Amino acid sequence: MSKATMRAVGVIPSKKEICLVEHAAPQIAGAYDIKVKSLDVGICGTDKEICAFFYGSPPHGSEYLVLGHESLGQVVEVGSGVSVFQPxxxxxxxxxxxxxxxxxxxCQRGFQDFCFTGDFTERGIKMTHGFMTDYYVEEEQYLTLVPPELRDVGVLVEPLTVAEKGLAQVWQIQERLPWAAPEGAEGGRGAGRRAVVLGAGPVGILGAMALLANGFETYVYSRSKAPNAKSELVDSIGAKYLSSLTTSVEELAERIGAIDLVYEAMGVARVAFDVLRVLGTNGIFVFTGIPIPNPPIGIDADNIMRNVVLKNQAVVGTVNADRPAFQAAIRDLGTFLYRWPEALHALITGRHRIDSYKDVLLGDKTGIKNVIAFD
Ligand SMILES: NC(=O)c1ccc[n+]([C@@H]2O[C@H](COP(=O)([O-])OP(=O)(O)OC[C@H]3O[C@@H](n4cnc5c(N)ncnc54)[C@H](OP(=O)(O)O)[C@@H]3O)[C@@H](O)[C@H]2O)c1
Ligand SMILES: [Zn+2]
Ligand SMILES: [Zn+2]
Structure with missing residues (x-):
């Protein structure tokens, strides 16, 4: 491989191929550009769905899209105008x-997560190359500093931003409840409230950690029967894991009592709408899951609509994350590392070399979060 190119995992939608490509080594072009060496790149369902060709599009003029949107990297070179970061x-x-x-x-004001034209791009997903490559160049404004003590777990920042943005929405919407615990309240803003997380994947478990850190009594409702690695991890941090195979939604509601918040991180509409039925009075339901296309299903729509109205419920969806969510994720990851060091490390269940990309992206690798490690 010549010096001007480097390894990258590429997806070629027109040929339905996933392969190692020789990707042009990036160079600093603008004053605010930063060259970053990849350390860890996390793999999630989005990458697997791109590899199944459900979506994912290369930049104009490129046959392939470089994958990877969950990155932890190290600065190696900065443009002349960069003041905040250093190698x-x-x-x-x-x-x-x-x-x-x-x-x-x-978009004009830096909140592209709320873009309404749909013409945004996303690194590693939509029309901009991602980070599953040795080096990348990024503008200073799109990077957030990570303290060195988060080196081993920093790759979890991006999936944690899903919960951080979701929670930011929750606090804003629940300002309609002025008697609820305010920011800075003893025991956290969620103290005395009950939250249910749907799904025990990385997005769900990181969400459960964020809810616990905010003082919520937290339950995780997912599929696999307990005990299993995920249920043990969930129970070890002080949440309670319940399997949908052994606990019905009615039993879940009976067991918990009034549910103040549901953080959906499962991507399964049938289960989500079933749980929406039992959301409590003044409760809020946050959808984050992106279901793969399925035939339409029947839901208990009259009951759900009646509850949403008569119980003052709020239902909100959230996608992507803004800078404050990244900053909050980095801050909270430090808290998680202090409170649950073993559990946080246990979330990363596999570190693989780039040559194993096919196994990791297309194989049946199990575990919670698999990572491609570059150094
Ligand atoms: N909104 C955003 O910005 C954003 C960003 C990233 C991801 N997401 C979405 O967030 C969701 C979660 O992501 P993830 O990476 O954590 O996914 P994941 O690793 O696939 O985890 C999904 C979890 O849901 C459980 N589950 C699946 N089907 C179920 C069913 N029928 N009944 C009960 N539980 C079921 C699984 O149980 P088992 O453990 O038993 O398999 C697993 O624990 C996905 O839909 C993803 O697309 C959204
Ligand atoms: Zn992801
Ligand atoms: Zn826009």
Missing amino acids: GDLVVPSVRRPCPHHHCLP
């Missing part, structure tokens, strides 16, 4: 980049 710093990049339209105020 050696650990960084995490965000994923979504703004659309070009001047009338899209969210």
